[in-house]
Amino acid sequence: MSKNKTIKTYGFGVVAQGFHNYLVVNNEEERLRTVIIKNPTKVRKNINAIIETTNENTIRDKDVDVIVELISSSEEAYGIVAENLEIGKKVISANKKLIAENLEELINIEKENEAIFLYEGAVCGSIPIIRVLNDLYANEEINEVKGIFNGSSNYILSQLFTKGISYNEALIQAQKLGFAEADPTSDVGGFDALYKLIIITAHAFGKVVKPYEVLNIGIQSITKNDIAFAKQNNLKIKLIAKASLKNDDLTLSVFPTLIDDDNELYNVENEYNGVLIDSDNIGQQFYKGKGAGSLPTGLVVYSDLKAIDSNYRYSYKKLNQENLNLSSDVKGSFLLSLDESTTIDQLDLPLSNLFTIDSEGKRFIVKLTIDELILNKYNFNKLNISIIAIDDYKLTNKLIEASLKNEVLTV
Ligand SMILES: NC(=O)c1ccc[n+]([C@@H]2O[C@H](COP(=O)([O-])OP(=O)(O)OC[C@H]3O[C@@H](n4cnc5c(N)ncnc54)[C@H](OP(=O)(O)O)[C@@H]3O)[C@@H](O)[C@H]2O)c1
Structure with missing residues (x-):
């Protein structure tokens, strides 16, 4: 019985608590046996599961069926994910940096050990884009995928356009409201969007690219003058991550980008994300939704659990496209x-x-x-x-x- 599959989460922060909420409302809380956290003195909400701190014995826990990795560090998360896949566990993660940097290896470990590895929560919050690419687009050639993949920088850009404030003022405001991290480099520097682009590219085009192979430019040097120029010409500036295929040349980039109102991404504001997929037979499809947050991300993590309950795994049908070249000569x-x-x-x-x-x-x-x-x-x-x-x-x-x-x- 799928409902008997027991669960252990690593981390009980923003996303894990959102995930826990969906276990509770679906009467599945008893499936969560153990929660591993870092700081034992932190005050937390009361839950039925046993709360433990990390130690070496907690990884490779053979008694639990599903491992849900939701910790903040990608380095520490690597061992949790890789070692559990090695013993054939079903693993869910939302850690985009970990996945983007180690994707090929993690897919291999998953296959070799007949494990299952799902990570919808890692890309664009509530938008189920990995499932769409892996399932619907498995049988459709894609020309281009582009979008707004980072809610923090999109929130800052929206504030720059609506409030007339400087980049630094908008950043401080975003941090106060919890839309940006204390160290915002990954978000505003375009790294977070790049990690998501890498994961999307593997599913959309079947090519696994390393983050260091792609140029990312962030939004830090956008000035009030740039915003005024865009506004006066009825344009907007959005941080757009893009992967496009021409013949066999695949080009990836993350740039602040001037767009006009013909582009669906023009009206994606604040913490929302948007993804545009272009293919010959379907034309253009557009997905928009909350890009982060406890419940939006918790919901897709819960839907990964439901997928595991039905033995779903990513097919990676397009993987190993030997003919594709990563090209930056465009x-x-x-x-x-x-x-x-x-x-x-x-x-x-x-x-x-x-x-x-x-x-x-x-x-x-x-x-x-x-x-x-x-x-x-x-x-x-x-x-x-x-x-x-x-x-x-x-x-x-x-x-x-x-x-x-x-x-x-x-x-
Ligand atoms: N926040 C979002 O909206 C969002 C959206 C999409 C994806 N994600 C990804 O989801 C993951 C979790 O993010 P979050 O926002 O939920 O983080 P968070 O609120 O900072 O929570 C992190 C949790 O991990 C625990 N932790 C840290 N290091 C640990 C270790 N070595 N062993 C065990 N537990 C450890 C922390 O323990 P303590 O409670 O003891 O401090 C905390 O409970 C990250 O990979 C993030 O990139 C987040």
């Missing part, structure tokens, strides 16, 4: 904005490559490959240049044409 358009002290000649880019769109020579559109961007990244950082991708060539041409007619508003 041109895109970028908006570069200089601060007061910087001049155009310090950019070290051929002038023929730059299209000036303001009268003061501080704002440019440039077409660069990701490889060229990587080469220039150090210099751009040093000069405090804000780099914002432009969604597509249609929008780039619109901005260029408007500036030629002097319609692009500049600030």
Whole structure:
């Protein structure tokens, strides 16, 4: 009987408590036998399960059927996940960094030991995107997956657009409200979105990529002027993670990106996430939902448990696409904005490559490959240049044409 499968959680924080809520409302609380935590002196809500602290004997617990790994550290989580998969356990995790950095190895351990490894909670909170990609899209070639995968940075960007405050003020506000971590680097630097993109790419395209192989640019250097420029041209800036396939070339990136209201992601605000999938037969599909939080993430972790109860596992039907190349030799358009002290000649880019769109020579559109961007990244950082991708060539041409007619508003 599936309901007899016993459960042990590692961690009893934000997500684990959300998961526990769904066990309680579905009369399955008695399945949760043990909860492993770190700090024994912390005051917690009363639950029926035995609460223990981590020690070496708690891993590889043969008496429990399902291990639900919901701790904060990806390094410590590795042993919990890998060692339990090695003994054929059914393991659930929401730890995107752990999964993105070790995906190939974890899939192999899962297969070799006939274990089950599910991780819907790791990607885009309440949106069941891994199940959609693994099941529905197993039999459909995908051209592109892109989206807003990080609620904290999206919340900050929404505040910048609606409140007219600076990036630092918005960050402090997000931290006070619990939308951003005390150390926000992973969220605002685009790393969290990158980890999710890596996991999505394995299911959407069958290619396992390492996080260090992909360029991610965060939202930290976006200025009030960038926001004013976007607003005056009826555009928004969103942190967009994207994987696109052209012929056999797969290109991945995470960039702050200028989008117009033709893009479904335009209206994804605050802590919400959005995912757009484009394929030839289905066209474009759009998913939107809360990207984090106790109950939204707890619910998908609970749905992983229900999937395990029916012996569901990811098929990874597209995995091992030997023909696909990871390519960063693909041109895109970028908006570069200089601060007061910087001049155009310090950019070290051929002038023929730059299209000036303001009268003061501080704002440019440039077409660069990701490889060229990587080469220039150090210099751009040093000069405090804000780099914002432009969604597509249609929008780039619109901005260029408007500036030629002097319609692009500049600030
Ligand atoms: N928060 C979200 O909205 C969200 C959304 C999607 C995915 N996730 C992912 O879900 C996971 C959990 O996140 P969270 O927000 O729930 O974290 P959290 O609120 O910080 O809770 C972490 C829990 O892990 C416990 N813990 C830490 N190290 C441990 C160890 N070595 N052994 C056993 N327990 C340990 C902590 O114990 P103490 O209680 O004793 O401190 C705490 O109960 C993370 O991988 C996160 O990236 C979170």
